Amino acid sequence: xxxxxxQIAIYGKGGIGKSTTTSNLSxxxxxxxxxxxxxxxxxxxxxxxxxxxxxxxxxxxxLLREKGSVDAHEAVFRxxxxxxxxxxxxxAPGVGxxxxxxxxxxxxxxxxxxxxxxxxxxxxYDVLGDVVCGGFAVPIREGIAEHVFTVSSSxxxxxxxANNLFKGIQxxxxxxxxxxxxxxxxxxxxxxxxKIIDNFVERTGTKVMEYIPRSLTVTKSELxxxxxxxxxxxxEQAGIYRSLAKNIDEHTQSVTPTPLNLEELKxxxxxxxxxxxxxxxxxxxxxGAAI
Ligand code: ADP
Ligand code: MG
Numbered sequence: 001x002x003x004x005x006x007q008i009a010i011y012g013k014g015g016i017g018k019s020t021t022t023s024n025l026s027x028x029x030x031x032x033x034x035x036x037x038x039x040x041x042x043x044x045x046x047x048x049x050x051x052x053x054x055x056x057x058x059x060x061x062x063l064l065r066e067k068g069s070v071d072a073h074e075a076v077f078r079x080x081x082x083x084x085x086x087x088x089x090x091x092a093p094g095v096g097x098x099x100x101x102x103x104x105x106x107x108x109x110x111x112x113x114x115x116x117x118x119x120x121x122x123x124x125y126d127v128l129g130d131v132v133c134g135g136f137a138v139p140i141r142e143g144i145a146e147h148v149f150t151v152s153s154s155x156x157x158x159x160x161x162a163n164n165l166f167k168g169i170q171x172x173x174x175x176x177x178x179x180x181x182x183x184x185x186x187x188x189x190x191x192x193x194x195k196i197i198d199n200f201v202e203r204t205g206t207k208v209m210e211y212i213p214r215s216l217t218v219t220k221s222e223l224x225x226x227x228x229x230x231x232x233x234x235x236e237q238a239g240i241y242r243s244l245a246k247n248i249d250e251h252t253q254s255v256t257p258t259p260l261n262l263e264e265l266k267x268x269x270x271x272x273x274x275x276x277x278x279x280x281x282x283x284x285x286x287x288g289a290a291i
Contacts, residue, residue, distance in 0.1 A: 005115055005120050005121065005122070005123060006121060006122050006123075006146065006147075007122075007123045007124075007125070007144060007145045007146050007147075008122070008123075008124050008125070008145055008146065008147045008148070008149060008181065008248070009124075009125040009127050009139040009140065009144075009145035009147075009148045009149070009178060010022050010025075010124065010125065010126050010127060010148075010149050010150070010151060010184075011127045011128065011148060011149075011150045011151075011161075011162075011165045012128075012150050012151035012152055012158065012161060012162065012165075012184075013152070013157055013158045013160075013161035013162075014128065016151050016152065016153060016158050016161075016186060016187075017151050017153075017186040017187065017212075018042075018047075018126055018127075018128070018151045019040070019042070019046060019047045019049075019050075019126055020050070020218060020222065020227075021151050021184055021186060021212065021241075021244070022038060022047065022124055022126040023038065023047070023048065023049075023050045023051050023227045024227045024228055024229050024238075024241035024244075025124065025241065025244060025245050025248065026038045026051065026080075026083050026122075026124055027051065027080050027081065027083065027227045027229035027230060027241075028229050028241050028242045028244070028245035029121075029122055029245050029248075029249065030080065030081040030082070030083050031081060031229065031242075032245065032246075032249065034121040034122055034249075035082075035084075035118065035119055035120050035121045035122070036083050036084065036120070036121065036122045036123075036124065037076075037083070037084035037085075037086060037115070037118070037120050037122065037123045037124070038051065038079075038083060038084070038085055038086070038124050038126060039086045039087075039088070039105075039106070039123055039124065039125045039126065040085075040086065040087040040088060040126050041088045041101075041102045041105075041125050041126060041127045041128065041136075041139070042090075042126065042127070042128045043088075043089065043090025043091070043101065044090075045057075045059045045087040045088075045089050045090070046087075047087060047126040048077075048079055048083075048085035048086075048087060049225065050221070050222060050225060050226055050227045050230075051079030051080045051083050051085055051227065052077065052079045052080075052085060052225075053225045053226065054224075054225025054226075055225070056087075057077045057085060057086075057087055058075070058087075059075075059087040059088060059089025059090075059101075059105075060075045060086065060087070060088050060089055060101070060104065060105035060108055060109075061088065061089035061090060061091070061101050061104065061105065062089050063075055064104070064108075070108060071112070072108055072109045072111075072112040072114040073114070075105075075108070075109070076109075076114070076118075080226075080227065080229075080230050084118060084120070086105070086109070088101045088102050088104075088105035088106070089101055089105070099136045099137075099138065102125075102127075102136065102138050102139065103138050106138070106139075106144055123145075125139050125144070125145055127139060137168050137172070139178065140168060140169055140172055140177050140178045141172045141175075141177050142177075143176045143177060143178060144178075145178045146178055146179075146254070147178060147179065147180075147181035147251065147254045148165070148169060148178045148179065148180050148181060148254070149180075149181045149182055149183070149184055149209060149248070150162045150165050150180075150183055150184065151183075151184045151186050152183055152184070152185065152186065152197065152200075153185070153186050153187040153188070153193070154185075154187075154188065154192075154193035154194075154196040154197050156269055159196075159197075159200055160265065162183065162200075163200075163204070163259050163260055163265055164259075166180065166204055166206075166257035166258075166259035167259045169256065169257060170256055170257060170258075170259060173256040178254070179254035179255055179256055180206055180254055180255055180256070180257045181209065181248070181251050181254045182201075182206055182207045182208060182209040182251070183197065183200075183201055183206055183207070183208050183209065184208075184209050184210060184212065184244065185197045185208050185210070185211045185212065186212045186214075187212070187213070187214040188211045188212065188213055188214075189213050189214050192275070192276060192279060194211060196272055197211075199268075199272075200268075203258075203260060203264075203268065204257045204258050204259055204260065205255060205256075205257055205258045206255065206257050209244060209247050209248060209251070210240060210243055210244035210247055211240075212237075212240055212241070212244065213237070213240070215228075215236075215237045217232050217235045217236075217237040217238075218237060220232070227241075228241060229241055229242070
């Protein structure tokens with residue numbers, strides 16, 4: 001009997017830390033003994049680099065363009081601790097629909113029953129920023145992923161992208177779409193940044209999976225072409241990624257988020273702008289309590 005594969009998708013604004021977080025999550029889950037596939041869905045095709053000493057792999061779309069038809073095994077490469085690495089790839093820049101690449105790549109592997117053959121425990125889709133076109137919503141819309149997580153900092157544009165993602169999830173939630181597991185708060189270094197994220201998840205009926213600080217350990221590991229889990233397993237940062245992996249592993253119930261509409265989001269941002277200003281002029285300390 002085939003076991004249940006846990007399929008999750010990671011979304012978030014470009015450059016926010018999706019691939020970094022996803023690769024460390026894959027590495028940590030793999031260290032826990034799970035069989036993991038990381039499926040890069042960004043046309044940049046660099047999702048799995050730090051699992052493979054900083055190297056690029058040929059993408060599913062590249063292989064299809066070169067050869068016409070592809071045996072799914074040819075698109076799968078092994079990375080750290082045997083993690084299966086796949087990159088969907090994208091069309092030549094400026095032509096075609098990048099989202100379609102995801103559909104094509106996922107169906108290729110599914111048709112050939114590769115996930116079952118490899119007896120995977122986890123498939124982690126590293127998707128991308130806004131759900132800007134139907135293609136990128138595929139992992140949500142078609143129930144490919146069961147749980148969606150979003151990486152966000154406390155910056156407004158990152159929260160704006162997360163809120164848009166919530167709108168996408170809400171839209172497909174009645175037709176078997178994926179639901180939201182939670183927010184992975186990245187680059188959180190100051191107490192007020194944590195408070196901003198906490199307030200956003202409270203307003204949208206979601207939760208924080210882990211708070212990940214901005215850390216030079218991550219920079220150093222990336223420059224060495226590795227995840228922090230591999231390059232610096234005893235660091236505090238690696239411990240935080242392991243804690244994230246444990247929280248995601250234990251997570252079972254995802255929810256339909258309640259996104260803010262544009263007016264609400266603007267009002268929410270204005271409130272926080274006032275709070276930050278108050279911190280700056282010293283009316284309140286950074287924990288938000290009046291001095
Ligand atoms: P995305 O996949 O969302 O486009 P990346 O994972 O490629 O973003 O991250 C963008 C940059 O930010 C990378 O150089 C990465 O090393 C850095 N980064 C991400 N998270 C952290 C962190 N917690 N601490 C330090 N640097 C980080
Ligand atoms: Mg990326």
